[in-house]
Amino acid sequence: MKVHNVEMVMSAVRPEQYPDDGFPEFALAGRSNVGKSSFINKMLARKNIARTSSKPGKTQTLNFYKIEEQLFFVDVPGYGYARVSKTEKEKWGGMIEQYLTGREPLVAAIQIVDIRHVPSADDINMYNFFVHYNIPAIVIATKADKIPKGKWEKHKKIVRESLNMLGDDPLFVFSSEKGIGVEAVWAEIESRM
Template sequence: MKVHNVEMVISAVKPEQYPEDGLPEFALAGRSNVGKSSFINKMIGRKALARISSKPGKTQTLNFYKIEEQLFFVDVPGYGYAKVSKTEREAWGKMIERYITARSVLRAVVLIIDLRHPPTNDDVMMYDFLKYYNIPAIIIATKADKIKKGKWDQHKKVVRDTLEMDKNDPLIVFSSETGLGFEQAWQEIEKRM
């Protein structure tokens, strides 16, 4: 998809604030500091619409980005960051769970993980949660440019095995630096619109 028009529509914390356009939505989930903002910016061809923070755990709301009047990317708070209070983490958890389980226009969750490391327990919990609720998942393994190309298959196998991935769920090797995986990620998203 060629992206010309993107607007940040709302930062929401409760269902009554969600947009009512009826457009398909794709939630972007991943642990803090995994490269979610970089992924969003690469996919929409912007340098800094999604703010990249040196302090993980900055996104505390559901941020709705309307793309080409055709779909929304919904950036959800990163998980697994220790410097946030337990109460705050639980509140985010409830907000994310309510959004993911009850949003009828949600087409898939784009689960962003770091290809360099095995998925964390939080990544596994998120993937299991999606499977439990029958929510389609697209796995994006970022930071591929930081690993030698010859090692990608080995790292992908670790991801598949650790998540016990459903063979129908796509696993896309991605780099926000080089644009690797960009076309493939858009194809998977457009297929589900």
């Protein structure tokens, strides 16, 4: 998909604030600091529509990005960040769970993991959550430019096995730096619309 028109239409914390356009939605989930904002910026061909920050845990709302009047990316708060109070984490957790389990236009979750590391317990819990609620998942192993191309398959295997991925859930190698995987991920998204 060639992205010309994109706008961040709203930040929401409750269902009554969600957009009612009815376009398919793709939720973006990932550990804080995994490169979710960089992924969004690369996919949308924008420098900083999603704010990247050296301080993880900045996204505290559900951020709806309308793309080409056809679909939404919904950026959800990153998980696994320690410097947020337990109460705050529980509040985010409830908000995220309510969105993921009750949102009619949600087509799939895009889970972002770091290809260089074995998925964390939080990554595994998030993937299991998608499986439990029958939410199709697209897994993106980002930061692929940081390891030699010859090792991608080995690292993909580690991700697949660690998450215990379902056979039909796709796994893509991605790099925001080099643009690796952008077209393949768009093709996957478009095939689900």
